[in-house]
Amino acid sequence: MKLKLGIVGATGMVGRVMMKILEKEKILFDLYLSASHRSIGNEIFFKGKSYKIIGINELILKKPDIVLFSAGSIISKNWAEKFFEIGSYVIDNSSAWRMDPEKKLIIPEINSFLLEKKDKIIANPNCSTIQLAMILNPLHKIFSIKRVIVSTYQSVTGTGKKALDQLEEEKLKGFSKKKIYPYKIHQNVIPQCDSFLKNGYTIEEMKLINETKKIINDNSISITATSVRVPVIGGHSESVNITFRKNVKINYIKEILNKTKGVIVQDDPVNNIYPMPIFSHGKDEVFVGRIRKDNSCKNSINIWIVSDNLRKGSATNAIQIAKFLIEKKYV
The missing domain is CATH 3.30.360.10 (Dihydrodipicolinate Reductase; domain 2)
Known part of the structure; x- marks a missing residue:
């Protein structure tokens, strides 16, 4: 069964870099792209295929295994825990969870060993x-x-x-x-x-x-x-x-x-x-x-x-965290 991967903020600068990096990954996954209401219905091409932008309400119904958030701290605060409740892993690029003592702030080369299967909301540090x-x-x-x-x-x-x-x-x-x-x-x-x-x-x-x-x-x-x-x-x-x-x-x-x-x-x-x-x-x-x-x-x-x-400071680091979760078979 393929991994279900969602990107929240797919049309933003970091979201687009995430997709560029993912194009070169060999991991098999079904991709779901979400953005603001202004972008819903628009299409983005990825690996030769057209993907329609969907709302975050629709994305949660897809029950993604991993969601990469890059849409700002307000969206993250409002939605990350809802994805957590349905079992998704959230890797958040905003400042919403970074200093939360219950959340891990991860740079894979430094402290990925801290991650446990129970860590469903993971903070990506500031660039x-x-x-x-x-x-x-x-x-x-x-x-x-x-x-x-x-x-x-x-x-x-x-x-x-x-x-x-x-x-x-x-x-x-x-x-x-x-x-x-x-x-x-x-x-x-x-x-x-x-x-x-x-x-x-x-x-x-x-x-x-x-x-x-x-x-x-x-x-x-x-x-x-x-x-x-x-x-x-x-x-x-x-x-x-x-x-x-x-x-x-x-x-x-x-x-x-x-x-x-x-x-x-x-x-x-x-x-x-x-x-x-x-x-x-x-x-x-x-x-x-x-x-x-x-x-x-x-x-x-x-x-x-x-x-x-936009790469190691944001998109690359988030995808490295996602790959760690996959390699550890947490997903």
């Missing part, structure tokens, strides 16, 4: 958190991280299609009538990702701080973040300063990262080789480079991390 944790986790195991200072340079695709439309319109016309951001993004950087909180940090910055600690499972790490929106399409970049409790050697840092699954070291500054969004676009790995000692602080390093936020 900028995933690439950060992929680098921090193997280093923390060896050197014990004391403090992290991270500044992110985040693609407009992290906000969605309307933000991409704003950028493209500003490129062509110099302005956009439908602004998603409070300012022009073309030829500009905006030191704000998501809304500001009372503590002066944005929601995005607090996601980075809190989710990273939960994934690495160590609240003793001090983390501070600044998130910046940049006029880039290919992926998110991060400048990260790490202070360890133990003495570190750069060659050993590179050796550890070279052996880390899902990570590619690009670090040859003499030949101008380092990670950039233009090279990460469409790829599933996390790229790291500019690895060097911070001479101003003991046991500290600076690194530069880049990853496609």
Whole structure:
């Protein structure tokens, strides 16, 4: 019997990337695509076959084995538990369940071992958190991280299609009538990702701080973040300063990262080789480079991390979780 796989938010940027990734998978499944009422009845082609978009009410009647949610936290809060009640596994790409102490926040390369058959609602971490944790986790195991200072340079695709439309319109016309951001993004950087909180940090910055600690499972790490929106399409970049409790050697840092699954070291500054969004676009790995000692602080390093936020930062990670559930025969 074929697996029944549903995608909620199939017409969005992440949903479409999910389908692109699934096209190359050998897993046999019946696919059901759901989106907002505006898209119901429209058709999407997948592996040479036409699929009609259905409403989420109709999707639940199909009793899917796994549902990939990528439609925002409100939809997830309203519907995830309803799918749970009919026995579906929900892998949610929103922030709805990430900090829920009863829900697992999963990056398969780091903590898939935590998943049990009973875990029916599984949270996919924030895109900028995933690439950060992929680098921090193997280093923390060896050197014990004391403090992290991270500044992110985040693609407009992290906000969605309307933000991409704003950028493209500003490129062509110099302005956009439908602004998603409070300012022009073309030829500009905006030191704000998501809304500001009372503590002066944005929601995005607090996601980075809190989710990273939960994934690495160590609240003793001090983390501070600044998130910046940049006029880039290919992926998110991060400048990260790490202070360890133990003495570190750069060659050993590179050796550890070279052996880390899902990570590619690009670090040859003499030949101008380092990670950039233009090279990460469409790829599933996390790229790291500019690895060097911070001479101003003991046991500290600076690194530069880049990853496609729509792939490993969202769609790829969710599908990796789904494959884990299948391999474990939970589904």
